[in-house]
Amino acid sequence: MTAGGVIKRGGYHHGDLRQAMIDAAEAVLAEKGVGGFTLRECARRAGVSPAAPAHHFGNLVGLLTAIATLGFDQLSDAMEAAVAEAVATGKDRLAAICEGYLEVALTRPGRFRVVFGRLGLKSGDAELRAAGVRAFGILVRETKLALGRQVDVDVLTRLPSSYGDDTDLAEILFVWSITHGFSTMLIDGQLAPLEMQPGGRERLIALYSGRLMEMLLAAVRASTAMPLANPVSHG
Amino acid sequence: MTAGGVIKRGGYHHGDLRQAMIDAAEAVLAEKGVGGFTLRECARRAGVSPAAPAHHFGNLVGLLTAIATLGFDQLSDAMEAAVAEAVATGKDRLAAICEGYLEVALTRPGRFRVVFGRLGLKSGDAELRAAGVRAFGILVRETKLALGRQVDVDVLTRLPSSYGDDTDLAEILFVWSITHGFSTMLIDGQLAPLEMQPGGRERLIALYSGRLMEMLLAAVRASTAMPLANPVSHG
DNA sequence: TGCGTTATCTTGACGGCGTCAAGTTCGATT
DNA sequence: AATCGAACTTGACGCCGTCAAGATAACGCA
Numbered sequence: 001m002t003a004g005g006v007i008k009r010g011g012y013h014h015g016d017l018r019q020a021m022i023d024a025a026e027a028v029l030a031e032k033g034v035g036g037f038t039l040r041e042c043a044r045r046a047g048v049s050p051a052a053p054a055h056h057f058g059n060l061v062g063l064l065t066a067i068a069t070l071g072f073d074q075l076s077d078a079m080e081a082a083v084a085e086a087v088a089t090g091k092d093r094l095a096a097i098c099e100g101y102l103e104v105a106l107t108r109p110g111r112f113r114v115v116f117g118r119l120g121l122k123s124g125d126a127e128l129r130a131a132g133v134r135a136f137g138i139l140v141r142e143t144k145l146a147l148g149r150q151v152d153v154d155v156l157t158r159l160p161s162s163y164g165d166d167t168d169l170a171e172i173l174f175v176w177s178i179t180h181g182f183s184t185m186l187i188d189g190q191l192a193p194l195e196m197q198p199g200g201r202e203r204l205i206a207l208y209s210g211r212l213m214e215m216l217l218a219a220v221r222a223s224t225a226m227p228l229a230n231p232v233s234h235g
Numbered sequence: 236m237t238a239g240g241v242i243k244r245g246g247y248h249h250g251d252l253r254q255a256m257i258d259a260a261e262a263v264l265a266e267k268g269v270g271g272f273t274l275r276e277c278a279r280r281a282g283v284s285p286a287a288p289a290h291h292f293g294n295l296v297g298l299l300t301a302i303a304t305l306g307f308d309q310l311s312d313a314m315e316a317a318v319a320e321a322v323a324t325g326k327d328r329l330a331a332i333c334e335g336y337l338e339v340a341l342t343r344p345g346r347f348r349v350v351f352g353r354l355g356l357k358s359g360d361a362e363l364r365a366a367g368v369r370a371f372g373i374l375v376r377e378t379k380l381a382l383g384r385q386v387d388v389d390v391l392t393r394l395p396s397s398y399g400d401d402t403d404l405a406e407i408l409f410v411w412s413i414t415h416g417f418s419t420m421l422i423d424g425q426l427a428p429l430e431m432q433p434g435g436r437e438r439l440i441a442l443y444s445g446r447l448m449e450m451l452l453a454a455v456r457a458s459t460a461m462p463l464a465n466p467v468s469h470g
Numbered sequence: 471t472g473c474g475t476t477a478t479c480t481t482g483a484c485g486g487c488g489t490c491a492a493g494t495t496c497g498a499t500t
Numbered sequence: 501a502a503t504c505g506a507a508c509t510t511g512a513c514g515c516c517g518t519c520a521a522g523a524t525a526a527c528g529c530a
Contacts, residue, residue: 274487275486
């Protein structure tokens, strides 16, 4: 992790500037947030001239895209880990990934905002796209499992445009909206007035893991009980 | 509205630079989004030097704060209008404000992002605070009404720190998370892959107004059916 | 081992940005 | 009509992202 990203390998040639820039960028994001984020500042921390990163990332957008890709990967890993733990402990899988999602947002809010914050990213970037598809695929898979559907194994690697089986789209959007909405509101300070009250942020998180997950699961289970009027075969 | 905000009243003195700057700012936000937003560009459109706005807004943050205040007001107005229409047509009030919320986000995504996008705002600003409290108060009021609670009339003007009656906080957060989450994901392009599919954005909006609202209302009604174990008196 | 190729990084410059200090204009008050 | 103060301009500062041209050193190949 090389905390702070202030490593400087050799003299003229850095050695691993790409990684050093990413480390520095995340340090800056953690310290100053998206607003105070600057390419020159990152280069400074990496011990390198302002123009050096261009060769590795093209431009600022390229650096942000690389970070966003990491963010998606972290999200996917955290959700899969949450599922694994849920399976081990008997906890609900869907609730587990929703809590994992929030935890990632809280752990690295800067990186999370790069992923979802509408700073420009390289929209065509293949790696970014793949990472996003993977993360979304986990959410789709778990929602479908919670609905009792048969899930194709390759749901994880399919392109977004081929989620053509819209059977459970409403439930998927429902789950994702709650999870993403609560996470963004919390890290973006929309709930700050509520955090001022006794119990603070922990109380809100407990409410999310507790009552909100109960309501979410109940809503999804209600969908299970009343399946489609015109069932669509899938597979 | 003075579309574009390119009015120029007199010669040296503008006449109503404050409003002209806000108009120009919103035009820029609509055209280029938050990324391409610049104080100098707004000043240019208002036909004024880059340093002129300082007297009215202090700095860039001040301008954004003024816009955010407008955004909260618009949100409140839209939600109240939605309630009024719902009362007239017999539609559900809570679903109405949730749909009004989304509609505001879709109509003015730039302004919406200024309100919620974690660009720095003047956190201490009294007007911004009041506007935010009003908007949040409407959401609180309608959620409580949907839960069958008796709602104090002055819930709208109370400071956030005195929403101390936490009785229905989970339901409030639940409703707000879905509404805010779906709205932000849609305008920030997270659902873009889904918009590519036949039906496009309209299909997603219909799903939101339809199935998602059904699920949301069902979840809230389920809370009504099973009230608190230890009811807390309020009032 | 020596040499050339090429990726990597520096230097210097450009225009644009937000903001400040000082000067200019002009409406309003008396 | 004189004056005062608010509104606006001018010019400058440091910082930003990016580019072109030059310096350096790692690496492949003889």
